[in-house]
Amino acid sequence: MRRLAILDAPSNLGLRPPTPTSVPGCAKAPGALRDHGLVARLSARDAGCLTPPRFDTGDWQPGDGVSQAAEIAQYSRRLADRVGAIVDAGEWPLVLGGDCSILLGTGLAMRRRAKRDDSRIGLIFIDGHSDFRHPGNAPYVGAAAGEDLALVTGRGQPDLTDIDGHRPYFESTQVAVLGIRDSDAHRMELTATGIAHRTVPQLRSAGAVRSAEWAVEELGEVAGFWLHVDVDVLDASVMPAVDSPDPGGIAYGELQQLIEVFSSYEECLGMELTVFDPDYDPDGEYAAALVDIVTRALS
Secondary structure: OOOEEEEEEOOOOOOOOOOOOOOOHHHHHHHHHHHOOHHHHOOOEEEEEOOOOOOOOOOOOOOOOOOOHHHHHHHHHHHHHHHHHHHHOOOEEEEEEOOHHHHHHHHHHHHHHHHHHOOOEEEEEEOOOOOOOOOOOOOOOOOHHHOHHHHHOOOOOHHHHOHHHOOOOOOHHHEEEEEEOOOOOOHHHHHHOOOEEEEHHHHHHHOHHHHHHHHHHHOOOOOEEEEEEEHHHEOOOOOOOOOOOOOOOEOHHHHHHHHHHHHHOOOEEEEEEEOOOHHHOOOOHHHHHHHHHHHHHHO
């Protein structure tokens, strides 16, 4: 069994400010999860914290491209270095975000590994939203956390899609998406680009376990895969502590089953957990629930 290594990646650079005078609270998520004993309960190695650049959107306006792109690219390189070193050491990284823009760093780490080994590495994308907004389907872009799947599959501005000449970090046909809502605006485009996906009703109809097995099969011939989990895949009634809570999501038990199945594959190289916002969890209720889910799934 591979030893778990927990790395904090508390970047909130991929989000817009919730108010003109505040910053997104997801940067506090790793600390909140640690407060509930996540590291000890998983008997994991503490791999430390990768501190992000200062959140500052400046005078960004629609049409300027992705906000804080230079800072996100810089952070992605550093995160890729850390995650790559953990995987190379034979450990299994659990990366605690932060927002979904950390996928650029973990994706870059996977792409470097694939190129080095002349192999293919896929992506399992568990998320309540497709995060597939890009200049080809939207009047403007701006928040990388709402565009991360598009960016890591090579759609968007080169300073984020092609860091150090590694575009794309994941091939579209080696990506499987689970948990988006039926109303997602980009479902048809996902199909057209070869990205396999199941909405919540489809996932629930087949069951979480079979949907997970289906997703791995959809990746095709890959040497490994990365697991991305955005907690807004959960229904807003059980997880309101995110920046964009929506109804129609999955339940705690279903998310636990998905993580348990995916992490059981030898090909699963690691996992990230994103978008939990402790600012909306003053009593720590939802942090405790997330820690329970993750520890049960990974133990």
